[in-house]
Amino acid sequence: MTVAPPAPLNRREMIAERCRRSVAWRIIHTLGSLKLALLLLATIALACAIATFYESRFDAKVAQTYIYKAPWFLLWLGVLCVNLFAVTLTRWPWERKHLGFIITHYGIITLLIGAVIGSQFGFEGNVLLRKDQPPTDRLVTSRSVVQIQNLATEAFEVFPFDAAAIRPSEKRPRTFPIPDSTWQLVIDDSAPHLTPDDRLVPSADPAAPAGLALRFSSGMMAQDLTLPLLAGDPASRERDFFGLARLRLLDALPTRLPLKLTESHLILARYAPIVQGEPGATTGVTATLSPDGRTLEVTPPDGRPTALALPATLGRPQTLGGNTTVTPLEFWPDFTLVNGQPATASQSPNNPAVLLRVESPRLPAPGQDRQPTLEIALDGDRLAYQLLRGPHLVSRGTAAPGEPIRLGWADWIATPTAILPHAGIEPNLQPATPAQGGPPGFRAHLRGPDGQTTPPRWIASGDRADLRSPGPDIRLSYGLESRRVDFTLALTDFNVPRFEGTDTPADFIASVRFHDPATGRTRDDTARMNTPASWPGGWLAVTTGLNYKFSQAQWNPENLDETTLQVLFDPGWLLKWTGSLAICAGIFIMFYLRPKKS
Numbered sequence: 041m042t043v044a045p046p047a048p049l050n051r052r053e054m055i056a057e058r059c060r061r062s063v064a065w066r067i068i069h070t071l072g073s074l075k076l077a078l079l080l081l082a083t084i085a086l087a088c089a090i091a092t093f094y095e096s097r098f099d100a101k102v103a104q105t106y107i108y109k110a111p112w113f114l115l116w117l118g119v120l121c122v123n124l125f126a127v128t129l130t131r132w133p134w135e136r137k138h139l140g141f142i143i144t145h146y147g148i149i150t151l152l153i154g155a156v157i158g159s160q161f162g163f164e165g166n167v168l169l170r171k172d173q174p175p176t177d178r179l180v181t182s183r184s185v186v187q188i189q190n191l192a193t194e195a196f197e198v199f200p201f202d203a204a205a206i207r208p209s210e211k212r213p214r215t216f217p218i219p220d221s222t223w224q225l226v227i228d229d230s231a232p233h234l235t236p237d238d239r240l241v242p243s244a245d246p247a248a249p250a251g252l253a254l255r256f257s258s259g260m261m262a263q264d265l266t267l268p269l270l271a272g273d274p275a276s277r278e279r280d281f282f283g284l285a286r287l288r289l290l291d292a293l294p295t296r297l298p299l300k301l302t303e304s305h306l307i308l309a310r311y312a313p314i315v316q317g318e319p320g321a322t323t324g325v326t327a328t329l330s331p332d333g334r335t336l337e338v339t340p341p342d343g344r345p346t347a348l349a350l351p352a353t354l355g356r357p358q359t360l361g362g363n364t365t366v367t368p369l370e371f372w373p374d375f376t377l378v379n380g381q382p383a384t385a386s387q388s389p390n391n392p393a394v395l396l397r398v399e400s401p402r403l404p405a406p407g408q409d410r411q412p413t414l415e416i417a418l419d420g421d422r423l424a425y426q427l428l429r430g431p432h433l434v435s436r437g438t439a440a441p442g443e444p445i446r447l448g449w450a451d452w453i454a455t456p457t458a459i460l461p462h463a464g465i466e467p468n469l470q471p472a473t474p475a476q477g478g479p480p481g482f483r484a485h486l487r488g489p490d491g492q493t494t495p496p497r498w499i500a501s502g503d504r505a506d507l508r509s510p511g512p513d514i515r516l517s518y519g520l521e522s523r524r525v526d527f528t529l530a531l532t533d534f535n536v537p538r539f540e541g542t543d544t545p546a547d548f549i550a551s552v553r554f555h556d557p558a559t560g561r562t563r564d565d566t567a568r569m570n571t572p573a574s575w576p577g578g579w580l581a582v583t584t585g586l587n588y589k590f591s592q593a594q595w596n597p598e599n600l601d602e603t604t605l606q607v608l609f610d611p612g613w614l615l616k617w618t619g620s621l622a623i624c625a626g627i628f629i630m631f632y633l634r635p636k637k638s
Contacts, residue, residue: 055130072126080120087113104205109159117156121149140629147622154615158585162610165523166593169531170602175555177528179607180520184501187517188218188225191506195219198521203230203482203501215487221512222489229483234500235472240268243464249273250418251463252289255455256281266457268465271418285412285449293417293426296433297402305396306382308375309333309389323400325364333373333392340364340400350394364400371395402432412449423456467505469498479503484516525588527575528555532564534603536595548592550603567592567605585613 058065070076091107107113124145131138165181184203189196197219208214213228240253250271257264269276269289279287303317309329317323324341329350336353339345340360348358350371357367372384375393382393413428419438425445426436439445445454472478481500486509487493494509502519533551538544550567554575565573572591574582581587593606610616 068126068129071122072128072130077120077123077127080116080123083116084113084120087116114156117152121152124149140626140631140633142626143622143629144626147619147624147626149619150615150622151619154612154617154619156612157615158610158612162608162612163523164609165520165607166604167529167590167607168602168604169529169550169552171531171534172601173530175528175530175553177525179523179525181523183521184519185521186216186225186227188216189515189517190219190221191513191515193220196515200521201227201518203227203518204232204480206230208482218486218512218514223509223511224487225484225507225514225516226487226493227482227484228496230481231471231483231498232480233472233474233476233478234469234481234498235476235478237265237468237470238268239466239468240458240460240463241466242460243462245462245464248462248464251458251460251465252416252418252423252456253458254416254423255457256452257455258450258452260451268463269416270463270465273465281414281449284452285414285447288413288415290415290417293415293424293436296426296428296431299402299429299432299434300399301402303398305398307336307394307396309392321402323364323398325360325366325398325400327366327396329392329394331389331392333371333389333394336368336394336396338366338396364398366399367397369395369397412447414445414447414454418459421459423459425454469500469503471498481518486511486514526556526558528557529553529575529590530555531601531603534595534600536600548595548603550592550605552590552605565590572608573605583614585611585615 055069059069087107128138128142128145131141134142163181163183165179167176167179169176183200185198186201187196187198197217199216201214201216206214207230208227210228213226215227216225218225240251243251252269252271253266254269255264255266267279267287271289271291273289276289278289281287297318301318301321301323303315303323303325305325305327306314307327307329308314309331313327325338327336327338329336334350336348336350337345338348338358338360341364342361344361346358346360348366348368350368354368354371357365359365370382372382372391372393373387374385374390376383376385376391382395385391410430413430414425415428416423416425418424422438422440424436424438427434427448434448437445439456441456441459443455447454469481479500479502481498481503483496483498484507485494485496486507488509488511492510494507497505497507499505499516499518504515504517507514507516530553531550532553533549535549537546537549539546547569548567550573552565552567552573554563554565555561556576561576563575563577565575565577567573567590569592572589574590575588577587587609589608590605591608592603594604596602
């Protein structure tokens with residue numbers, strides 16, 4: 041009797057059978073399940089939605105820190121790659137109809153791997169090049185870092201850290217180990233803007249200069265700040281006060297001409313007037329007195345006379361055109377001199393005369409500004425000051441600590457808070473408002489193994505500060521990462537062609553020379569508006585993505601000997617392009633090259 045062979049299993053029965061017999065196949069089918077794929081995709085979609093919210097609410101760095109470059113997100117992408125790979129294995133043995141499906145899934149895996157490699161090992165940055173500077177091998181990346189150096193051992197470490205993105209707080213501080221020490225650096229706050237808030241401190245050095253702390257306050261502008269100043273310090277000699285005024289600390293106050301030009305006019309009805317004023321200067325005002333002494337006609341420089349009734353206007357200032365003020369001071373119906381002093385011989389208008397005071401603003405010389413200035417000088421335990429409008433004196437006086445000085449700049453008031461015979465300035469920063477501006481930064485202190493801490497201090501981006509402690513003294517730097525590359529580049533020429541007949545740039549042409557010190561190879565290339573320069577160049581480097589691309593980023597219209605180039609290095613470029621092409625090819629095969637049903 042002939043035994044018939046067993047009927048072939050259909051695909052679903054075959055999959056079930058191999059899962060019963062093999063633990064490995066059960067794991068593969070679990071990892072490649074549709075439920076796991078939906079969970080992964082839903083989580084990634086939710087994360088991308090949250091990242092989009094972060095970008096709109098904060099900025100792209102926050103989204104990258106908490107989502108796109110976070111370890112959990114990279115792990116989730118890795119699990120998704122495993123899921124995609126397992127899905128293709130669940131189709132084994134592969135048939136022709138699976139070709140597009142498999143190519144699409146492997147394309148997605150390749151694309152994700154390339155994106156992760158580019159994110160972790162690639163970077164973007166810039167480099168400032170000048171024709172008169174030697175070649176450089178350092179690029180400034182867009183990644184913020186903290187560098188901690190132990191001053192005793194000179195050991196240092198660099199840690200990625202962006203205060204604006206991570207936003208540390210007292211409840212959730214960030215800590216970093218100090219090299220060769222059991223102490224830690226603790227960062228417990230951040231600010232988008234920091235402004236200088238240096239402090240005046242007494243000095244035990246008898247050679248130290250005298251110092252002054254001057255507080256400026258304004259209710260209208262809601263400002264209250266204190267400036268420390270040192271006698272003889274070039275930085276304290278002249279300062280700009282928010283563009284509103286100037287501040288000068290001098291050894292002694294110079295003599296200044298008063299803001300108002302003042303003249304005395306003795307006007308006689310029957311004789312020529314007698315005018316006394318500043319030599320070489322005149323208000324340009326003329327006056328005549330009527331024969332009966334009842335009317336004084338005053339003519340300012342603009343030529344429009346004004347009649348003043350006498351004696352009704354005696355002692356009353358009268359404002360004329362051009363902010364000129366005249367004040368009739370005394371009137372004599374019958375003018376005479378008695379023992380050299382003016383007097384009246386009778387009450388009859390035989391020889392009327394009037395004494396007139398004229399005040400007019402002193403006109404600035406051509407090209408001379410009228411910006412307010414506060415000039416100050418230390419006078420023992422008091423402050424001598426004079427307020428200027430342009431070069432001319434408005435008022436002057438002295439003030440002791442605690443006595444306010446009204447400046448006449450809106451409602452600003454200056455108050456000396458401390459005058460020290462020997463002093464120094466301790467650098468300090470404080471959070472500022474967006475209107476005040478300033479760089480971002482963080483607040484940090486040192487903490488020992490026994491919980492001992494140092495006073496907190498604000499550190500600005502691009503700043504370097506020394507922090508002292510009972511343990512190690514450290515030098516702390518915060519800013520964009522400076523990355524050294526294995527080649528040098530230099531700017532040999534920079535041109536900005538213009539559109540014909542205009543000053544509008546038509547292109548930016550930066551000629552760059554690359555050099556490899558290890559091999560001695562030198563290569564010249566050109567970065568134009570839409571064409572980057574590259575190193576090492578060549579089809580292999582360009583194809584693999586192991587190529588630095590330098591594109592025109594910024595230029596200085598006032599100095600065509602310098603330019604700023606943006607640099608991009610993306611080692612995952614080839615995988616991303618390969619994956620993208622594979623996805624397109626797989627989708628095309630699935631939808632347009634499907635095998636015909638028999």
